Amino acid sequence: MGLGNFISNLFGKEKATASNEPAVEEISTNLYEINTAAFENEVVNSGLPVVVDCFTKTCPPCRKMAPIFEKVAAEYDGKIKFVKMNLKNSPEIAKQFKIIGVPTFLFFRSGDMVTNVVGFVEEDKLKEKLESLLE
Amino acid sequence: MSERKTTKEDVHSWTSRYADKAGYMLNPDEEMRELVLEGIAKNKDTHGKNYCPCRIVTGDEIEDKKIICPCIYHKGEIETDGSCHCDLFFKKEDEDTDED
Numbered sequence: 653m654g655l656g657n658f659i660s661n662l663f664g665k666e667k668a669t670a671s672n673e674p675a676v677e678e679i680s681t682n683l684y685e686i687n688t689a690a691f692e693n694e695v696v697n698s699g700l701p702v703v704v705d706c707f708t709k710t711c712p713p714c715r716k717m718a719p720i721f722e723k724v725a726a727e728y729d730g731k732i733k734f735v736k737m738n739l740k741n742s743p744e745i746a747k748q749f750k751i752i753g754v755p756t757f758l759f760f761r762s763g764d765m766v767t768n769v770v771g772f773v774e775e776d777k778l779k780e781k782l783e784s785l786l787e
Numbered sequence: 788m789s790e791r792k793t794t795k796e797d798v799h800s801w802t803s804r805y806a807d808k809a810g811y812m813l814n815p816d817e818e819m820r821e822l823v824l825e826g827i828a829k830n831k832d833t834h835g836k837n838y839c840p841c842r843i844v845t846g847d848e849i850e851d852k853k854i855i856c857p858c859i860y861h862k863g864e865i866e867t868d869g870s871c872h873c874d875l876f877f878k879k880e881d882e883d884t885d886e887d
Contacts, residue, residue: 708826708840708841709826710822710825710826710829710840711823711826711840711841711873712814712816712819712820712823712841712873712875713873714841715822716874739843746843747845751843752842752843753841753872754841754843771872
């Protein structure tokens with residue numbers, strides 16, 4: 653960790669997920685914000701299916717989606733892991749999965765991405781996708 | 788002297804003019820609208836162009852040109868969904884209402 657990062661982290665100026673070190677922050681029940689460095693461990697190697705909400709802070713559809721994602725995350729606790737990734741901090745993920753717009757939801761089963769959804773989705777549509785992930 | 792930063796008001800000014808000219812309106816939800824305007828202003832200062840804050844800047848000049856607000860997708864999106872992907876430009880709901 654560089655001196656700049658160390659100082660930023662020390663004074664809490666930089667969010668951990670903006671760091672190059674693996675970072676996992678629990679936001680609420682079954683909802684975690686991670687960075688690229690934590691992706692392999694938290695998503696690819698997860699024992700549970702995973703849904704990843706790729707967002708940016710200045711995107712209104714992302715903000716509109718946030719409370720729905722949080723609510724549904726709690727409902728699927730123990731069945732599907734819910735993860736958020738800020739693409740401003742994790743541009744590598746955008747490249748890897750060819751993400752062109754946010755929010756984009758990536759659905760993983762056994763480490764493989766099985767489907768994705770681009771843009772705001774209503775709760776029932778999101779649940780439909782999640783159920784198909786459990787089949 | 789440092790260059791003046793782009794403000795939300797700057798972006799509001801030209802997006803309003805564009806919306807009027809194109810027959811659209813800006814998002815009536817002030818909080819959401821301000822968020823997009825702020826995102827565009829930030830992109831202007833960071834990347835030098837008014838990139839849509841709901842799209843990903845790839846670094847490929849040709850690809851990224853498509854996402855300069857108003858992006859190449861917005862007309863189709865407004866036509867099918869009533870608003871652009873980033874919820875900045877909306878189809879006018881009532882053409883007869885002429886509020887100022």
